[in-house]
Amino acid sequence: MTxxxxxxxxxxxxxxxxxxxxxxxxxNEISFYIFDYHPRYxxxxxxxxxxxxxxxxxxxxxxxxxxxxxxxxxxxLAKKQRIYESIFEIEKDQGKDALFTALNNxxxxxxxxxxxxxxxxxxxxxxxxxxxxxxxxxxxxxxxxNLQERLDKTPVIMFYPGVYDGQSLNLFGSFKDxxxxxxxxxxxxx
Numbered sequence: 001m002t003x004x005x006x007x008x009x010x011x012x013x014x015x016x017x018x019x020x021x022x023x024x025x026x027x028n029e030i031s032f033y034i035f036d037y038h039p040r041y042x043x044x045x046x047x048x049x050x051x052x053x054x055x056x057x058x059x060x061x062x063x064x065x066x067x068x069x070x071x072x073x074x075x076x077l078a079k080k081q082r083i084y085e086s087i088f089e090i091e092k093d094q095g096k097d098a099l100f101t102a103l104n105n106x107x108x109x110x111x112x113x114x115x116x117x118x119x120x121x122x123x124x125x126x127x128x129x130x131x132x133x134x135x136x137x138x139x140x141x142x143x144x145x146n147l148q149e150r151l152d153k154t155p156v157i158m159f160y161p162g163v164y165d166g167q168s169l170n171l172f173g174s175f176k177d178x179x180x181x182x183x184x185x186x187x188x189x190x
């Protein structure tokens with residue numbers, strides 16, 4: 001298995017490639033990628049994402065990265081809709097099962113997709129992070145399935161703390177997220 005730092009170091013060159021922006025293959029399939037990694041590397045991956053954003057913020061690269069941390073977005077949306085404080089009240093008064101139900105009813109893919117579209121502006125690459133932090137309220141395959149209809153021309157990289165085998169997602173190496181076969185492996189894990 002390739003070292004995590006070696007895999008992370010290959011991301012920059014991949015993003016610089018023309019085919020990364022233009023699409024893959026003869027049919028210019030959607031440019032959705034998954035960078036899977038062992039959850040123990042979460043902090044290393046987060047630091048590397050910050051570094052990539054800093055590198056590509058320079059004009060010469062013509063890559064404007066929007067990072068979408070799904071967990072932070074959920075909290076931000078809850079604050080905008082003035083339900084943030086009630087999240088804690090629900091858990092305190094009604095328990096964690098009621099909180100789970102309430103958040104599942106609130107955290108529908110549509111609110112995330114609308115917010116991502118609102119933030120796109122002139123960004124031409126999307127990083128999706130916070131996948132592990134938001135589980136089980138939001139499932140990564142649901143976001144990807146719905147996002148492909150809205151961002152079919154924009155490269156998306158999901159940083160995934162688990163295993164992606166080209167067919168299915170397995171969060172933390174323990175929870176089968178579901179089948180998803182439209183994304184490419186960004187950097188081989190072998």
